[in-house]
Amino acid sequence: MSFSIIVLLLLSNVMEAQNSKKNLKxxxxxxxxxxxxxxxxxxxxKEGEEARFEKYKKKGGAILKKYGGxxxxxxxxxxxxxxxxxxxxEIHFASYPSIEVFNKFNEDPEFVKIRTEYAIPALKxxxxxxxxxxxxxxxxxxxxxxxxxxxxxxxxxxGEKYKKQFEDYHDEVCEIMPEFGTHFExxxxxxxxxxxxxxPDEIHRFYFDSMEGLQxxxxxxxxxxxxxxxxxxxxxxxxxxxxxxx
Numbered sequence: 001m002s003f004s005i006i007v008l009l010l011l012s013n014v015m016e017a018q019n020s021k022k023n024l025k026x027x028x029x030x031x032x033x034x035x036x037x038x039x040x041x042x043x044x045x046k047e048g049e050e051a052r053f054e055k056y057k058k059k060g061g062a063i064l065k066k067y068g069g070x071x072x073x074x075x076x077x078x079x080x081x082x083x084x085x086x087x088x089x090e091i092h093f094a095s096y097p098s099i100e101v102f103n104k105f106n107e108d109p110e111f112v113k114i115r116t117e118y119a120i121p122a123l124k125x126x127x128x129x130x131x132x133x134x135x136x137x138x139x140x141x142x143x144x145x146x147x148x149x150x151x152x153x154x155x156x157x158x159g160e161k162y163k164k165q166f167e168d169y170h171d172e173v174c175e176i177m178p179e180f181g182t183h184f185e186x187x188x189x190x191x192x193x194x195x196x197x198x199x200p201d202e203i204h205r206f207y208f209d210s211m212e213g214l215q216x217x218x219x220x221x222x223x224x225x226x227x228x229x230x231x232x233x234x235x236x237x238x239x240x241x242x243x244x245x246x
Contacts, residue, residue, distance in 0.1 A: 020218055037096040038188045042088040042127040042195070049122035060111060063133035067105045069096040073185070073205065074246040075149050083238035085192055085197065089150050091240065093186065093205065102130070127195025131188035131203060141183035143207035145244045150208070153200040155236035164232040173226060180217035181209030200238075
């Protein structure tokens with residue numbers, strides 16, 4: 001079974017698609033006031049600059065803690081299972097108590113100095129998506145560094161009928177996946193971005209107990225019955241499979 005089919009099996013999100021990017025950017029701070037913010041970064045490093053970037057993560061992470069934030073997960077992709085995109089060296093997920101804290105941290109003089117000295121010289125490219133948690137109700141699990149991780153950048157087709165398609169199969173998908181050892185850690189919706197990679201409608205992060213379970217899920221008849229409703233709803237998808245360094 002191809003990984004592209006496996007990837008599509010994992011897309012169980014049925015959240016309502018956001019309004020236009022323009023409206024999201026204009027109202028982003030209002031929407032996220034006093035709400036947890038998740039920053040997702042696709043990191044591309046210059047050759048030979050890994051050590052410098054490690055220093056940036058250590059020093060920058062220490063300052064982030066002072067603001068009540070943390071680097072909650074770092075994924076090192078091993079393969080791009082779906083889509084056509086240069087594979088990043090790392091995918092970072094950092095959390096902040098609110099948009100106000102997020103802005104203060106990024107303006108902190110000490111952090112700006114560290115970013116200038118360590119991050120900027122080490123980076124070949126970076127795309128950053130500032131996101132908020134969805135109100136989608138799901139069983140949130142927390143994995144560890146021994147697990148295989150998946151990160152999906154999801155782009156939906158436009159139209160109300162696609163929302164309805166997701167709603168129709170949503171409950172069944174969420175009941176089936178745990179049987180095969182698939183656990184969801186994050187369902188988030190970007191409201192602003194910068195970089196060369198287009199802003200996705202949603203970003204999902206999950207982990208697998210085993211690749212064998214993932215493959216078995218692909219042959220499950222209940223999952224196969226849900227394919228038509230889902231496949232027609234996707235405009236684009238980038239799906240990374242990798243290991244966690246944090």
